[in-house]
Amino acid sequence: MTLKIYLCDDQALVRGGFRMLIEAEDDLEVVGEASNGEQAVRDLTRRPADVVLMDIRMPVMDGVEATRELVESGNPTKILVLTTFDLDEYVFAALRAGASGFLLKDARPDDLLSAIRDVASGEAVVAPSATRRLLEHVVDHLPTDTGPKPIDPRLASLTDREREVLEQVAKGATNAEICATLYMAEGTVKTHIGRLLSKLECRDRVSLVLFAYETGVAKVV
Incomplete structure (x- = not known):
């Protein structure tokens, strides 16, 4: 096509x-x-x-x-x-x-x-x-308010493993890199990302990255 x-x-x-x-x-x-x-x-x-x-x-x-x-x-x-x-x-x-x-x-x-x-x-x-x-x-140019951030209620729905995958996505890691870092099969990574998109009401991988930084799951270093 x-x-x-x-x-x-x-x-x-x-x-x-x-x-x-x-x-x-x-x-x-x-x-x-x-x-x-x-x-x-x-x-x-x-x-x-x-x-x-x-x-x-x-x-x-x-x-x-x-x-x-x-x-x-x-x-x-x-x-x-x-x-x-x-x-x-x-x-x-x-x-x-x-x-x-x-x-x-x-x-x-x-x-x-x-x-x-x-x-x-x-x-x-x-x-x-x-x-x-x-x-x-x-x-580096995102808001850097040092005060406490309100906790997004959607984060409570994530498992520990889903949160780890979200952190890797926020770093710009590919599926293959996530597999290597978290010792997962590629199919498992895709499943976790699909669940993250659904639970966090995100459109795509970019939205996940922005969500992670805005909620403090990922930190600007």
Whole structure:
């Protein structure tokens, strides 16, 4: 099956580079592009894609607001945010709005292609090395209120093992890495992650990461 990809970036040269890279793959096809979030929302409302590569800072409507509108409307298009280190607060806002992952614009072509396929298949892109570095940079900018945090009641429903898996997910660990660290079979890890998504009412792996940091399960170090 060919995956339908939509490009949203205000720089035509960037869109052109992504188009060339993506269309060289047999299983990927660019079905449209926009120079701002408003145009992307309009196009994707009429004809959803499998994945949109969403820039953050754009004229008319930025990537955060476009992400929010698409997600709140129930649009099935998955959103992969493309960013640079100096946009951390915007990345965090986009993830909160419902983006399925984020990737640095200077990521290797293979990483970008893998991220597109992962997001399309329902995975959240938080594990690749470039993304993990950005994740660490993003959490440095999360609120650091030193006062006691109210305990989220959903945490009480977790088993000790589920909490351990959540801590590993928050570190950006892949399923294989969680298997090695916690001595679990991959099927068991997937089962635990599925239960975490259900119990914590999270959309995907990215949501689990944000939940872990916001509730204090994971610590900024």
